[in-house]
Amino acid sequence: MTAERARITVFDTTLRDGEQSPGCSMNQQEKLRLAHQLDRLGVDVIEAGFPIASEGDFESVKAIASVVRRPIIAGLARACRPDIERAWEALKDAARPRLHVFLATSDIHLQYKLRITPDQCVEQAREAIRLAKLLCDDVEFSPEDATRTDPDFLCRVLGAVVEAGATTLNIPDTVGYTIPAEFGDLITTIRQRVKGIENITISAHCHNDLGMAVANALAAVAAGARQVECTINGIGERAGNASLEEIVMAMRVRPDQFAYETGVVGEQIFAASQMLSEITGVPVQPNKAITGRNAFAHEAGIHQDGVLKNPLTYEIMTPQSVGVPDSILVLGKHSGRHALGIRCEQLGYQFDRRALDDIYRRFVRLADKIKKVEDHHLLELIRDTHKPSGSATPLIEPLAPAKAAAVNAPSPVPEPAKPFPMGPQTNAFGVPLPVHGDSRHEQTQQEDYLWGV
Numbered sequence: 001m002t003a004e005r006a007r008i009t010v011f012d013t014t015l016r017d018g019e020q021s022p023g024c025s026m027n028q029q030e031k032l033r034l035a036h037q038l039d040r041l042g043v044d045v046i047e048a049g050f051p052i053a054s055e056g057d058f059e060s061v062k063a064i065a066s067v068v069r070r071p072i073i074a075g076l077a078r079a080c081r082p083d084i085e086r087a088w089e090a091l092k093d094a095a096r097p098r099l100h101v102f103l104a105t106s107d108i109h110l111q112y113k114l115r116i117t118p119d120q121c122v123e124q125a126r127e128a129i130r131l132a133k134l135l136c137d138d139v140e141f142s143p144e145d146a147t148r149t150d151p152d153f154l155c156r157v158l159g160a161v162v163e164a165g166a167t168t169l170n171i172p173d174t175v176g177y178t179i180p181a182e183f184g185d186l187i188t189t190i191r192q193r194v195k196g197i198e199n200i201t202i203s204a205h206c207h208n209d210l211g212m213a214v215a216n217a218l219a220a221v222a223a224g225a226r227q228v229e230c231t232i233n234g235i236g237e238r239a240g241n242a243s244l245e246e247i248v249m250a251m252r253v254r255p256d257q258f259a260y261e262t263g264v265v266g267e268q269i270f271a272a273s274q275m276l277s278e279i280t281g282v283p284v285q286p287n288k289a290i291t292g293r294n295a296f297a298h299e300a301g302i303h304q305d306g307v308l309k310n311p312l313t314y315e316i317m318t319p320q321s322v323g324v325p326d327s328i329l330v331l332g333k334h335s336g337r338h339a340l341g342i343r344c345e346q347l348g349y350q351f352d353r354r355a356l357d358d359i360y361r362r363f364v365r366l367a368d369k370i371k372k373v374e375d376h377h378l379l380e381l382i383r384d385t386h387k388p389s390g391s392a393t394p395l396i397e398p399l400a401p402a403k404a405a406a407v408n409a410p411s412p413v414p415e416p417a418k419p420f421p422m423g424p425q426t427n428a429f430g431v432p433l434p435v436h437g438d439s440r441h442e443q444t445q446q447e448d449y450l451w452g453v
C-alpha cells in the first residue's frame with residue numbers, strides 16, 4: 001500500500017473532441033462554465049478547442065485561456081503553419097499553454113485523405129513541431145490513426161517529432177479499432193524504439209467504437225503511458241471517447257491493479273456530468289457507469305436490504321465518492337420491506353413492524369398490477385391502510401423539513417388524486433435537469449427518480 005503511485009496526467013477533451021459529437025456543440029459561455037467545472041474537478045489539461053475551425057472556437061479558447069489559470073490549456077492544430085499560428089494566437093495569454101499538433105500517419109489516411117508520401121509525412125510533422133516549438137515550450141504531437149499505422153513508420157515519425165521538440169506523444173486510436181493487449185504492446189514498442197522517449201510523456205487517446213476505450217486507455221497506462229485523454233460522460237466523435245470518470249474510478253476502486261493516482265477530485269464528478277448534460281441537452285445513458293442515474297440504483301429487494309444494512313454489500317464505491325448524494329433505491333416489484341419502510345419515512349411516515357407488514361402486503365399486490373408504484377400510489381395506500389379511527393398505529397409526524405426536502409418530498413400531506421408534487425426541473429439529487437429535448441420523455445425519467453432513496 002505504501003508503494004509509490006505514478007501520477008497520471010488527466011487531459012480532458014470534452015470541449016474539443018466531445019464538443020464535436022452530434023448534439024453536443026456549446027457556445028462560448030457554456031464552454032467557459034464547463035471549463036471552470038473542469039478546473040474544480042482537478043483535470044490537469046483542458047483541451048479547449050480547435051481555434052482555426054471557427055471564429056467561435058477561437059474566441060472560446062482565448063476566453064478560457066485568459067480566465068482558467070490552474071490547468072494547462074491546450075488548443076488543437078493540424079500540422080501546418082496557419083493552424084499552428086492561429087492556435088497560438090488563441091492560447092498565448094494562457095498561464096500554461098500547450099500546442100497540440102496532429103498529422104495522420106496510417107497508409108489509408110496518407111493515401112486517400114492527405115495524398116502525401118510517407119517521407120512527406122515525416123517532414124511535415126517535423127516542420128510543424130519545429131514551428132510550434134518556436135512559439136510554445138509545451139508541444140504535444142498526435143499521429144492520427146496511430147493504431148492502423150505500420151509500427152515501424154509510426155516510430156519513425158515519432159522519433160522525428162521528438163527530435164524537433166515535442167514534449168508529449170499522444171497515441172490516438174482514432175477509429176476505436178484496437179484492443180487492450182494490442183494497444184499495450186504498441187505503447188511498449190514505442191517506449192523501446194523511439195529515441196529520446198525517456199523524457200517524453202506518452203499519452204493515450206481512445207475511442208469507444210468497440211466499447212473498449214477505457215480498457216484500452218488503462219492498458220496503455222499499464223504499459224507506461226502517463227497521460228490519458230478522455231471526456232466527461234465519454235462524449236465524443238461517434239461512439240465517444242474514453243470516459244474520464246470511468247478511468248479515474250477504475251484506478252481508485254482497484255489500486256491493487258492500477259497503482260496510479262490522478263489529481264481528479266472524485267466528489268466533483270457528478271456535478272461535471274450533470275452540468276455537461278444540462279448544457280448540451282444530451283441525457284446520460286441511464287446505465288452509464290459512474291454517472292448514469294441507475295449507476296447506484298438497486299431495485300432487487302435483496303440488494304436493497306443489503307445496501308441499507310451496509311452499502312459495501314453491493315457497492316464497490318460509494319455514491320458520495322463521485323459526488324452523488326445517495327444511492328437510489330428503485331421501488332418496483334422486487335423491492336423489499338426494509339426499502340419500503342425507508343421510502344415511507346422519507347415521505348413523512350414511520351410505521352411499527354405490524355403496520356409496515358400490512359402496507360407491504362398491499363404494496364406487493366399493487367406492484368404486481370401496476371409494475372411501478374409511484375409516490376402518490378404509496379401515499380394513497382398509506383391513507384387507506386391507516387384511516388385515523390381504524391388504526392392502532394397512528395401516523396407519526398413528518399420528518400424534519402430538511403430531510404424531506406432532500407428526497408424532494410415537499411409536503412408530507414397525502415394528495416392521492418394527483419401525482420406527488422415534484423418539480424419536473426430537478427432529479428432525485430435536486431440537480432436541475434436539462435431544459436432541452438423531449439419534455440414528455442424527461443417526465444417519465446423523472447418518475448423513476450421519485451423512487452429514489
Ligand SMILES: [Zn+2]
Nearest residue numbers: 017174205237
Ligand atoms: Zn478523438
